[in-house]
Amino acid sequence: MLAPLASTSPQPDSLWRHLAARTGTLDLPVGAGQLASDLQTEVAIVGAGYSGLAAAYALSRRGVPCVVLDANPVGWGASGRNGGVVSSKFRLSFPFIATHYGLDVAKRMHRLAHEGVRVVESFVDEFAIAGAEFEHTGSLRCAHTERALAACIAEADWVRTSLGDRTMKPLTRAQTEEETGSKGFVGGVLSEDAGTILPLEYVLGIARGLAARGVAIHESTPVVAMERTRGVPGVVLRTPAATVRAKQVIVATNAYSGITQATSAYQRELVPFRSAMIATERLPAALDAKLMTARRSYTETRRMMKWFRRADGRMLFGGRDAFGKEGQNTGFEALRRAMIALFPDLAGVPISFRWSGYVGMTFNALPHVGRSDDATVFCLGYNGAGVAMASLVGQHAAALALGETPDLALLAQDGLRPVPLHSLRAPGVRLVAAWYQFLDAVGV
Numbered sequence: 001m002l003a004p005l006a007s008t009s010p011q012p013d014s015l016w017r018h019l020a021a022r023t024g025t026l027d028l029p030v031g032a033g034q035l036a037s038d039l040q041t042e043v044a045i046v047g048a049g050y051s052g053l054a055a056a057y058a059l060s061r062r063g064v065p066c067v068v069l070d071a072n073p074v075g076w077g078a079s080g081r082n083g084g085v086v087s088s089k090f091r092l093s094f095p096f097i098a099t100h101y102g103l104d105v106a107k108r109m110h111r112l113a114h115e116g117v118r119v120v121e122s123f124v125d126e127f128a129i130a131g132a133e134f135e136h137t138g139s140l141r142c143a144h145t146e147r148a149l150a151a152c153i154a155e156a157d158w159v160r161t162s163l164g165d166r167t168m169k170p171l172t173r174a175q176t177e178e179e180t181g182s183k184g185f186v187g188g189v190l191s192e193d194a195g196t197i198l199p200l201e202y203v204l205g206i207a208r209g210l211a212a213r214g215v216a217i218h219e220s221t222p223v224v225a226m227e228r229t230r231g232v233p234g235v236v237l238r239t240p241a242a243t244v245r246a247k248q249v250i251v252a253t254n255a256y257s258g259i260t261q262a263t264s265a266y267q268r269e270l271v272p273f274r275s276a277m278i279a280t281e282r283l284p285a286a287l288d289a290k291l292m293t294a295r296r297s298y299t300e301t302r303r304m305m306k307w308f309r310r311a312d313g314r315m316l317f318g319g320r321d322a323f324g325k326e327g328q329n330t331g332f333e334a335l336r337r338a339m340i341a342l343f344p345d346l347a348g349v350p351i352s353f354r355w356s357g358y359v360g361m362t363f364n365a366l367p368h369v370g371r372s373d374d375a376t377v378f379c380l381g382y383n384g385a386g387v388a389m390a391s392l393v394g395q396h397a398a399a400l401a402l403g404e405t406p407d408l409a410l411l412a413q414d415g416l417r418p419v420p421l422h423s424l425r426a427p428g429v430r431l432v433a434a435w436y437q438f439l440d441a442v443g444v
Contacts, residue, residue, distance in 0.1 A: 008422060011076050012355035015279040016084075016200035019312060025200075030074045030207045031217030038266070039129065039216075040245045041065045043401050046223050047252035049079035050386060051379045053206045054119070054394025055250050055401070056215050064402065066251055067127050067244060071222035071394065075203040077256045078386060081357035082198060083307055083318050084199040085297040086120050087139055088113045088167075091365040091383045095158045101410065103162065103225050108409035116192055116388030120202075123391060129205030132198050139194035139297045142176060142185040148301035152189040167192040180298060182290035184342040191235075196297050196309055223262045228375070235375050248401040251378040252394060253272060254361035254386075268376055268418035269368060272358040275384065276331040276338070277318035279353040280346060286343055288313060306338055313338070314347060320359070320384075331356070359384050363417075364406070369393050369400070370413035378400045378416070 011017065020026045031048070043059055045052045048070035061065040070076070092095075092114060098106035117136075122442040123132045144147035156168035169190045171179070176188045211217055218239075226249065237244040253259070257267040283291065292298065297309045306319040317339040319331075332354045341349045362368055362381035367389055369379040379397040381387050396406045 004079070008205065011080060013353065014081060014200075014342055014355040015054075015311065015314065015316070015353040016080060016198060016279070017092060018353065019198060019207065020033075020131075020200050020204070022051055023201075025131060025204060028204075028208065029211075030066070031211055031219050033218065033220070035069065035221040035239050035242045035244070037281075038243045038245075039067065041067045042244035042246065043067075043248045043250060043398070044069065044235070044244050044279075045250045045252060045255075046237070047077075048074045048207065048217055048219065049205060050206075050256065051238070051252035051397065052250065052395035053210060053217075054058045054367060055252060056210055056217075057123075057206070057396040057399070058395040058398035059401075060210065060215050062402070064215060064398075067208075067246075068215065068217040069221045069223055069239065070217075071259050073206040073219045074217065075200050078254060078357050078359065079203040079380075079390070080200040081125060081277075081355060082199050082359075082387060083297070083309065083316065084197045084311070084387065085139065085307065085309065085385070086090060086134070086195040087194045087297070087385050087386050088117050089385060089391075090367075090386065091385070093155050095155055097161065097410070098401060105409055107163060110159075110165065112409060112411065114193055115391075115415075116363075116392040117195070119391045119395070120195075120388050122297070123206055124197075124202070127209030128204050129202060129209075132202040132205055134195060134197045135295055136193075136195040136203070137296045138190050138192045138257075139173065139299065140176070140188050140190050140255055140294075142180065142182075142188040142298055142300045144185060144444050146186055149187045149189075152301065154198035154310050156189050159192040161299070162439070168298075178405045179292070179294050181293075181341045185300070190296075194297065194378050196295070196311070197387060201386070206270045207367055211365075212377055222260050224260050225423045226262045226376075227442065228373075233375070244433070247375070250382070250394075250397050250401055251372075251376060252397065254380045254382065254390075256360035257380070263371070265416060265418075266380060267415060269378075270362060270381055273320055273361045274331070274356055274357040275318060275320055275359045276335055277316060277354070278332055278335050278351050279317075280315045280370065281352045283349065284311040284316065287349070290345070308334070308339070308342075308343075314352070315349070316341070329354070355363060360386075364439065365410050367393055368417075369408055369411050370415065371400060372416050
């Protein structure tokens with residue numbers, strides 16, 4: 001079974017925490033502390049990650065009273081642990097979406113994907129989060145076989161001709177090698193509307209900006225029960241020290257929904273998938289000038305995809321680790337071997353940081369946002385691309401809570417749809433991952 005998601009465990013000692021501590025960001029106050037007295041509000045938001053804070057932002061702009069509650073500090077979950085990749089994509093390609101759902105739906109999904117990047121840009125600007133170091137440098141998908149490269153180029157051609165999007169551009173083997181410093185790829189496709197960010201600085205910056213505007217953000221305040229009374233509108237949220245009465249609730253706990261029973265039903269919408277990351281020590285000058293000089297984010301086309309980028313003069317390398325549990329060292333050495341296979345020059349460079357966290361993966365590979373009942377909205381399942389999409393979807397969740405109907409295309413969901421045979425998710429994930437590793441190994 002997957003490890004239980006405990007709210008008492010400290011956030012891992014990631015590169016992001018190291019950088020935030022070095023600049024003093026971690027010492028700055030974020031919210032209003034633990035909720036100590038009962039209150040009443042229009043909308044209660046459970047979860048102080050990107051989604052929950054984006055929802056609070058949208059509500060505060062409309063003058064709607066709201067409160068944000070989290071069992072842990074702001075950014076404790078995926079919002080403070082992820083790789084800091086700001087992408088304009090979904091796991092499903094736009095040609096696939098058009099084939100199965102129609103061209104109009106593909107256009108709407110394409111618009112949502114790029115709107116997510118715009119939201120990140122606007123948050124960084126509006127809240128003056130210079131410490132997040134957002135860079136709109138693009139993302140390069142690196143192909144490991146000629147077949148994979150042909151598929152990437154065909155997708156870029158389709159997006160250009162069918163959606164009018166000219167931001168995806170093929171790179172040759174030589175161009176890919178020159179930019180990445182690796183001989184492990186046959187070429188790639190650059191998506192220009194993407195970038196990188198320091199994720200913990202980003203989420204803390206949003207939280208501080210909202211707190212300065214009067215939004216109450218209560219950390220160390222787990223919601224242990226959500227109760228409804230027949231004939232009485234609204235929801236009662238119980239925390240260890242106080243009660244919140246709200247007309248509407250937004251659940252934005254994503255892959256960590258299992259922390260308490262109050263949100264455990266939303267955990268069954270997902271397969272939490274461990275994502276592990278390593279970061280080297282600062283690179284010597286020669287390697288610093290050779291590896292990933294364009295400062296983009298990079299992914300590869302293998303099924304068990306790895307991603308890599310630069311930050312703080314270091315190489316970051318990450319990937320899915322279906323066989324490990326959070327808090328264990330399983331998977332880190334495998335990541336290091338994979339990194340050295342692509343970048344042999346890094347064989348002698350020590351690893352300074354290693355950390356992991358859960359990614360919310362959904363059965364249909366798309367985020368879900370909708371109503372679970374007449375007083376509760378949920379948003380979850382960003383499938384590893386949550387920096388931009390969660391920043392956008394949280395605002396749409398706020399609109400739903402206010403009775404509006406935003407255009408969510410395939411992201412809209414009416415009611416909860418638990419993953420089939422959810423209790424078997426852990427062995428199922430491992431079986432699929434083992435099969436994918438075999439296919440990658442034989443080059444299929």
